[in-house]
Amino acid sequence: MKGINKLLERIGRGVGKVVGAMYQAGRDSVDQVIKNVLPFMAFISLIIGIILKTGVGDWIAKTLSPLAGSLLGLVVLSIIIAIPVLSPLLGPGAVIASIIGTLLGTQFATKAIPAQYALPALFAINPQVGCDFIPVGLALGEAEPETVEIGVPAVLFSRFVTGPLAVVLAYFASIGLYTK
Amino acid sequence: MQALATAAEWFIGLFKAGGETFVGLVTGIIPLLVILMTFVNALITLIGPEKIDKVGEAAGREGLIYYPIRYMILPFLSVFFLTNPMAYTMGRFLPEKYKPAFYDSAVSYVHPPLGIFPHVNPGEYFVWGGIATGVEQAGYRVSDLAIRYLLIGLVVILIRGIVTERITAIMSKRSAASEQAAAS
Numbered sequence: 001m002k003g004i005n006k007l008l009e010r011i012g013r014g015v016g017k018v019v020g021a022m023y024q025a026g027r028d029s030v031d032q033v034i035k036n037v038l039p040f041m042a043f044i045s046l047i048i049g050i051i052l053k054t055g056v057g058d059w060i061a062k063t064l065s066p067l068a069g070s071l072l073g074l075v076v077l078s079i080i081i082a083i084p085v086l087s088p089l090l091g092p093g094a095v096i097a098s099i100i101g102t103l104l105g106t107q108f109a110t111k112a113i114p115a116q117y118a119l120p121a122l123f124a125i126n127p128q129v130g131c132d133f134i135p136v137g138l139a140l141g142e143a144e145p146e147t148v149e150i151g152v153p154a155v156l157f158s159r160f161v162t163g164p165l166a167v168v169l170a171y172f173a174s175i176g177l178y179t180k
Numbered sequence: 181m182q183a184l185a186t187a188a189e190w191f192i193g194l195f196k197a198g199g200e201t202f203v204g205l206v207t208g209i210i211p212l213l214v215i216l217m218t219f220v221n222a223l224i225t226l227i228g229p230e231k232i233d234k235v236g237e238a239a240g241r242e243g244l245i246y247y248p249i250r251y252m253i254l255p256f257l258s259v260f261f262l263t264n265p266m267a268y269t270m271g272r273f274l275p276e277k278y279k280p281a282f283y284d285s286a287v288s289y290v291h292p293p294l295g296i297f298p299h300v301n302p303g304e305y306f307v308w309g310g311i312a313t314g315v316e317q318a319g320y321r322v323s324d325l326a327i328r329y330l331l332i333g334l335v336v337i338l339i340r341g342i343v344t345e346r347i348t349a350i351m352s353k354r355s356a357a358s359e360q361a362a363a364s
Contacts, residue, residue, distance in 0.1 A: 018226065025221035029214050029299070036303035037213065041205045044306055049198025053190075094291075098306035105314030118315050118325050119332065122291075126307060130287030133265070134280075137287060141271020143279045150351045151280030158284060158344040166336040173332045178320050 044102050051106055060103055061112045068104050069113040071171050074124040075164045082127035082163035084156035091132030100125045115178035120170040127163025131156060209309065217299040229261040236273030250278060251341025252334050255286040264290040264301040280348045285341035292333025295326025 051057045067073035081090055090096045104121055107113045113121075130137060134152045143151065235257055239250040258267035267286050271279045290301045294308035308329065316322045 018222075021225040022218065022222040025225060026214075026218045028221050029217035032217065032302045033210060033214055037210070037305060038206070040303065040306060041202060041209075044310070045198045045202035045205060046195070047198075048201045049196070050194055052201075053194045053197045094304040094307050097291075098304065098310055101307055101310030102313075103310075105310040105312070105317075108311060108314030109317035111318050115315050115318055115320050118311050119328055122308065122311055122325075122329055123332075123336065125311075126291060129291060129307075130283070133287065134283065137265065137268040137283045138271070138279055140265065140268040141274070141279050141283060142269075143271065144276055147276045147279050150348055150355060151283065154280050154344055154348040154351055155284045158340060158347050162336070162340045162343050165339065166332075169336060169339075170328075170332050173328055173335075177324055177328060178315075 040098070044098065047099065047102060048106060051103065057106055061107055061110070064103065065107050065112045068107065068121055068124075069117055071120065071168070074117065074120050074167050074171070078124040078127045078163045078167045079160070081125070082159045084153070084160060087128035087131035087156060087159060088134075089132070090128045091130060094126075094129070097125045097129070116174055117171075119174040119177065120167045123163075123166040123170045127159050127166065131159065205313070208313075209305075213298050213302065213305075216297075217302065220297060220299045224261055227261075232257045232261055232270070233273070236270045240274040240278060247342060248338060250274070250282060251285040251338045255282070255289045255337055255341075256334065258286055259289045259293065259300050260297060263299060264304070277348060277352070278345060281341045281345035284344040285337040288337045288340050289333055292329045292336075295322065295329055 051060070067077060081087065081096075101122075104113065104125070108115060108118060108121075134155050135148050138148045138151050232254075235249070235254055239246060239254045254270060255267070258270040262269065264287075267290070268283055270286070271282045274282055291304065291307045293300050294305055295312060298305055308326075312322050312325060315325060
């Protein structure tokens with residue numbers, strides 16, 4: 001009898017833990033979606049709507065697409081975004097990367113830019129990732145003030161090299177992707 | 181009067197197009213996002229994110245074989261289990277000279293997994309989602325792109341970690357030298 005009781009208790013505890021974890025996970029996910037994802041979707045939809053209806057899309061297709069539809073163009077784009085003075089300004093909230101990504105997305109959708117440039121484009125719009133957040137990120141890692149002093153310029157300079165490099169790498173990694 | 185009505189129609193049309201896009205995004209992305217995030221978040225709670233602390237302790241060692249651990253495996257696990265921005269707290273296990281490189285590596289990995297593991301950074305989903313939606317609308321399978329983004333991301337963060345570690349070393353040598361010069 002005692003054994004059975006113990007077993008039942010253990011099962012009860014186990015189930016309670018799993019159900020509790022899942023319920024909390026559901027709550028966290030819904031919170032995240034309502035607080036962070038939906039507002040951004042509204043904002044992105046507004047931009048897409050305006051682009052589609054005003055003819056800005058055609059203008060983008062003529063000016064931006066040739067740039068984004070070639071390896072050289074994407075490398076140039078990534079170099080501009082990775083300039084050490086610009087990159088911390090372009091970083092916050094990944095808003096700029098999302099907007100450029102969405103603009104390019106509308107061009108991928110109409111096939112104005114061939115789909116095999118999607119992978120290098122993902123890296124070309126994002127060499128500034130986290131450049132606005134370096135001191136905070138290092139502080140989260142419990143770094144000394146001296147480390148932060150050196151770390152900020154070190155990361156910014158590194159991006160100037162690795163940003164374009166990532167685009168080239170992604171270009172060669174997308175061989176065989178969406179060729180048909 | 182006629183012109184005014186046409187203008188009003190055009191004006192509303194701008195937002196109608198936006199609204200249609202919004203509905204597409206909400207019905208297309210949100211359901212999957214919510215369920216997938218619920219699953220992964222529950223999994224992380226049940227596994228216990230503190231288990232990756234051991235990897236953090238191992239990653240700070242000298243030697244060539246620790247580069248991939250420090251700038252590939254540790255950032256991946258940190259981002260997956262702790263998500264943005266808590267992933268950067270894993271830097272506390274590393275010596276000071278590796279911290280900027282680890283941050284660079286980890287922060288560069290908060291977007292590449294978004295196509296498969298959106299829980300790592302749902303607030304910045306559109307860094308991936310903008311281009312992915314376009315590719316999908318053109319009639320291609322997005323998962324091919326998602327997998328390559330995730331894998332090439334790992335290679336990129338390894339390179340980034342190594343380059344930033346070198347630059348940090350050079351700069352700290354230089355600042356130490358200039359401090360000495362100022363002192364003497």
